[in-house]
Amino acid sequence: TVNAIGPGPTTTPGLSEADPRSPLDVQQDMSANMPLGRRMEPEELVGAAIYLASPSSSATTGHLLIVDGGWTAI
Numbered sequence: 241t242v243n244a245i246g247p248g249p250t251t252t253p254g255l256s257e258a259d260p261r262s263p264l265d266v267q268q269d270m271s272a273n274m275p276l277g278r279r280m281e282p283e284e285l286v287g288a289a290i291y292l293a294s295p296s297s298s299a300t301t302g303h304l305l306i307v308d309g310g311w312t313a314i
Contacts, residue, residue: 241301245288248308250280275310284309 249270259266271278288307291297306312 243292243297243300243303243305245285245292246304246306246308246312247285248280248306248311249274250282250285252282275313278309280307280309 261269267279285307288305292300292305
């Protein structure tokens with residue numbers, strides 16, 4: 241079985257380092273375009289990881305579990 245988590249924009253040091261603008265400018269630009277109204281926090285991906293690692297997902301196979309705060313909905 242191969243499954244994956246598809247995270248949306250998440251607050252991490254790498255995300256801020258990848259953009260030359262100030263972290264606050266990046267945050268405001270992304271938040272304005274996200275249905276959630278903000279970037280996600282890494283802790284918000286934990287539930288998806290626990291599910292995919294648990295016996296509860298034994299029938300889940302070949303799945304990309306999108307956890308993106310609505311990013312792909314727009």
